[in-house]
């Protein structure tokens with residue numbers, strides 16, 4: 577299967593701190609690649625580094641055979657990488673409709689078709705279309721955040737902990753949506769909820785102390801009690 581994203585030996589400094597110290601992983605077209613690791617391991621920083629928000633100080637990020645390591649965030653987004661940040665990045669004092677409008681990079685027929693599709697995936701967004709996003713529930717905000725990224729024709733979506741703070745029933749909806757999105761977009765997912773990660777991930781990358789310590793296919797990690805205990809504190 578073709579590799580869409582390759583993160584090679586990436587180091588990232590934030591101020592004086594050496595946060596990422598050797599991140600390596602690949603995302604193949606049509607797959608969900610999950611980044612796993614304890615709190616503070618460096619998963620969010622890895623996504624931010626891919627997006628150019630905390631640029632790599634060493635190593636390379638290759639997307640679609642192009643070196644994007646030194647590109648600006650807007651250029652990276654324009655190449656077709658969508659980002660759903662952990663804090664969801666939505667505008668609380670804009671309506672759901674306005675949030676979608678602001679997110680749409682190109683307003684064309686295809687984008688409006690994708691918007692229609694996404695509203696079928698998340699009927700609550702349609703229901704609260706004219707409501708301020710700040711008044712949505714936690715789960716609805718997460719759905720809006722994902723809808724905002726999905727409305728653009730992204731080749732790759734980076735999604736940071738979509739299950740965070742959500743009730744189990746809402747997590748199910750988020751999982752179903754990601755499974756649906758997977759049909760048309762490659763996904764890199766940061767997820768602490770191992771049950772969710774293991775159900776939708778094709779491959780895993782374990783990150784510990786800013787470094788890739790293990791990667792492989794998800795089935796192998798599910799069976800590997802030692803790895804789960806050592807790096808995820810479960811099992």
Ligand SMILES: Nc1ncnc2c1ncn2[C@@H]1O[C@H](COP(=O)(O)OP(=O)(O)OP(=O)(O)O)[C@@H](O)[C@H]1O
Nearest residue numbers: 590591593595613614615616617618619620621622
């Ligand atoms: N702006 C910053 N300044 C200083 N340190 C930072 C900054 N951002 C992140 N860090 C540190 O970098 C490390 C990695 O953080 P990161 O958010 O990438 O971890 P994570 O694996 O996503 O964890 P979590 O699941 O808790 O979000 C942590 O020790 C964090 O405190």
